[in-house]
Amino acid sequence: MRTVRSLSLATSIALSVCAASPAAAVVATASLDWSNLQIFTLGIPGGPTPSYTLTQPLTSWSTNASTANDSTDSRTHSAFNWTTGLNITSDTPHASAGALASSVDFSTNASASDSSSPNPVLTNTANGSLSRTASLLLNQPMAVIFSVPYSISVDGALFDFNRHTTASVQGTATFFPTICCVTDTSSRSFGLDSFSQGPSALNGTMFFGLVVDGDGVLNVSFSA
Numbered sequence: 001m002r003t004v005r006s007l008s009l010a011t012s013i014a015l016s017v018c019a020a021s022p023a024a025a026v027v028a029t030a031s032l033d034w035s036n037l038q039i040f041t042l043g044i045p046g047g048p049t050p051s052y053t054l055t056q057p058l059t060s061w062s063t064n065a066s067t068a069n070d071s072t073d074s075r076t077h078s079a080f081n082w083t084t085g086l087n088i089t090s091d092t093p094h095a096s097a098g099a100l101a102s103s104v105d106f107s108t109n110a111s112a113s114d115s116s117s118p119n120p121v122l123t124n125t126a127n128g129s130l131s132r133t134a135s136l137l138l139n140q141p142m143a144v145i146f147s148v149p150y151s152i153s154v155d156g157a158l159f160d161f162n163r164h165t166t167a168s169v170q171g172t173a174t175f176f177p178t179i180c181c182v183t184d185t186s187s188r189s190f191g192l193d194s195f196s197q198g199p200s201a202l203n204g205t206m207f208f209g210l211v212v213d214g215d216g217v218l219n220v221s222f223s224a
Contacts, residue, residue: 025094026156026194028165031107032222033149039136040209042143050142052218057082060131063090063097068115068122070094082132090126097128106130114163123162136218138175144218145209146171153201156194165194171208171222178215186210 043050059079066072073090085102095112108128115124136144148171156165168191175184188208192198210218 025111025113026154026163026165027109027111028152028154028156028167028192028194029107029109030152030167030169031150032169033151034101034106035104037148038146040143040145040147042145044141048140050138050140052139052144053137055135055137056080057134058132059084059101060129061086061088061099061101062130063088063099063126063128065090065092065095065097065110065112065126067092067094067124068117068119082134088128090128092124095124095126097126099128099130101130101132106132110165131221131223133219133221136220138212138218139215141211141213143209143211144173145207146173146220147205147207148222149203149205150190151201151203152190152192154192154194155200158197159195161195163194167192169206169222171206171220173208173210173218173220175210175212176217176219177213178217184210184212 041050041052057080059082061077064074071092073092075088075090077086077088083103087098087100089098090096097110099108108130110126110128112124112126115122150169152167152169154165154167157163168189170187170189172185172187186208188206190202190206192202212218
């Protein structure tokens with residue numbers, strides 16, 4: 001048997017983007033279509049309908065922006081739920097970062113421009129990150145599959161670490177059985193790096209999951 005649950009507040013998710021001293025102002029972005037995050041469960045044929053209890057939801061925001069020889073702005077926030085709507089931004093004269101999360105939104109961005117410092121080691125940098133985590137209490141054998149659309153983009157300079165941007169998303173599920181001692185882990189990730197030859201944008205749907213053999217706790221997180 002199969003159940004499909006669409007959650008506008010969902011399991012642990014995290015994204016991050018970074019930009020370092022780009023030529024004009026380069027930008028990196030990462031987002032998940034939070035309103036379309038789904039959890040699918042599949043039970044044993046002839047067995048009871050699978051179910052779970054979602055506990056310990058946590059959302060974490062983090063941004064940082066730094067302009068060389070000028071200023072740094074760092075911000076963090078955590079909420080023990082998936083419903084708090086918050087848009088955190090860090091701003092300095094030549095770098096900025098943002099992290100937006102709510103019951104339907106989940107996106108980060110970062111941008112920076114060339115440093116005016118004569119010291120090539122001193123660059124303008126920015127990064128933004130988001131995460132959501134939770135635990136699913138399971139009481140029988142079942143398959144649990146997570147599905148969420150994603151989008152990432154970078155526009156830094158090829159082969160130039162001083163004008164470097166990255167963006168990535170990752171989902172991880174780890175099952176801890178109640179009785180025995182062997183844990184199972186599954187993960188999926190997508191990333192872009194402007195330093196490498198490749199596309200400047202990716203979008204699609206991220207799938208990952210686990211087959212569990214009995215009672216236990218499934219910890220889920222999306223991170224970057």
